[in-house]
Amino acid sequence: MQTLPVFTELPQLRQFLLTERKAGKRIGLVPTMGALHSGHLSLVQSATEESDCVVVSLFVNPTQFGPNEDFAQYPRTLEQDMMLLSSVGAHLLFLPTVETMYPRNSATFIEVGPISELWEGEHRPGHFRGVATVVLKLLNIVGPDLAFFGQKDYQQVCVIRQMVDDLNVPVELRVCPTVREPDGLAMSSRNRYLSAQERADSLVLSQSLNHARKRIRNEQVYNREQILAEMRHIIESAENAVLDYIALVDPENLQPLQTLSESQKILALLAVRIGTTRLIDNAIF
Numbered sequence: 001m002q003t004l005p006v007f008t009e010l011p012q013l014r015q016f017l018l019t020e021r022k023a024g025k026r027i028g029l030v031p032t033m034g035a036l037h038s039g040h041l042s043l044v045q046s047a048t049e050e051s052d053c054v055v056v057s058l059f060v061n062p063t064q065f066g067p068n069e070d071f072a073q074y075p076r077t078l079e080q081d082m083m084l085l086s087s088v089g090a091h092l093l094f095l096p097t098v099e100t101m102y103p104r105n106s107a108t109f110i111e112v113g114p115i116s117e118l119w120e121g122e123h124r125p126g127h128f129r130g131v132a133t134v135v136l137k138l139l140n141i142v143g144p145d146l147a148f149f150g151q152k153d154y155q156q157v158c159v160i161r162q163m164v165d166d167l168n169v170p171v172e173l174r175v176c177p178t179v180r181e182p183d184g185l186a187m188s189s190r191n192r193y194l195s196a197q198e199r200a201d202s203l204v205l206s207q208s209l210n211h212a213r214k215r216i217r218n219e220q221v222y223n224r225e226q227i228l229a230e231m232r233h234i235i236e237s238a239e240n241a242v243l244d245y246i247a248l249v250d251p252e253n254l255q256p257l258q259t260l261s262e263s264q265k266i267l268a269l270l271a272v273r274i275g276t277t278r279l280i281d282n283a284i285f
């Protein structure tokens, strides 16, 4: 296995990518915060199928964490991440420091508007401002033809798509399906915070999404309040679970659906605290 080239400075990265671009290579970008798992690796694999030079960025972005969130504790597993990235065929790792991404005089931030104020935006004020800012910076630094994101963070994709459209960013977005553990838990770097009991409790997220899908699509139950109550009931059955939000929304604009129907595509969204760990998940059906 080849060692993975690592770039921490912008001029060297830019020079390398210029040469790649001149050689006619299609560049794919996979932004991550590290502590990689099979969900991240599936994005890299998709990127290798569609691009000749796959750039993975690893940056725990301080501006997307609230003051009482887990920035300092966020898992950092660089050596293992690099081995995993080599094994799935990433071509280079961009590993900037906070000072490189946010020099002292940095003062510009991206606000994406209403889509970023709902759900996660409401519960994590400033989160999407940080996400949009860092993603636009990464897109400007790398200049990829394609950028890969996970459906796991569905609202994040909506926010990035809005930004890319509004600001005419010349990149094509790709959205990859959520990768799950065999028992249904969506893979997340934060899953490693869970104790054994909490790990068992965390199954209520995917269980409640699956329940909603079954009730609506198999049993044709279109009573919105009833479905939401049943989903809440499943979440509350776990001792350590506290619901942040749960919603049945329009997948296009994330607005709550007033009525459910056979023809209406439904996005079920939820955020749950399991002990001190906050997990999100979603499903479209």
Ligand code: AMP
Residues within 6 Å of the ligand: 031, 032, 033, 034, 038, 039, 040, 042, 043, 148, 149, 150, 151, 152, 153, 176, 177, 178, 179, 180, 186, 187, 188, 189
């Ligand atoms: P993160 O490192 O958590 O910022 O995630 C980096 C990228 O990986 C984002 O586009 C996420 O949506 C994506 N991702 C995270 N978890 C999963 C998963 N379980 N399945 C698919 N993609 C994921």
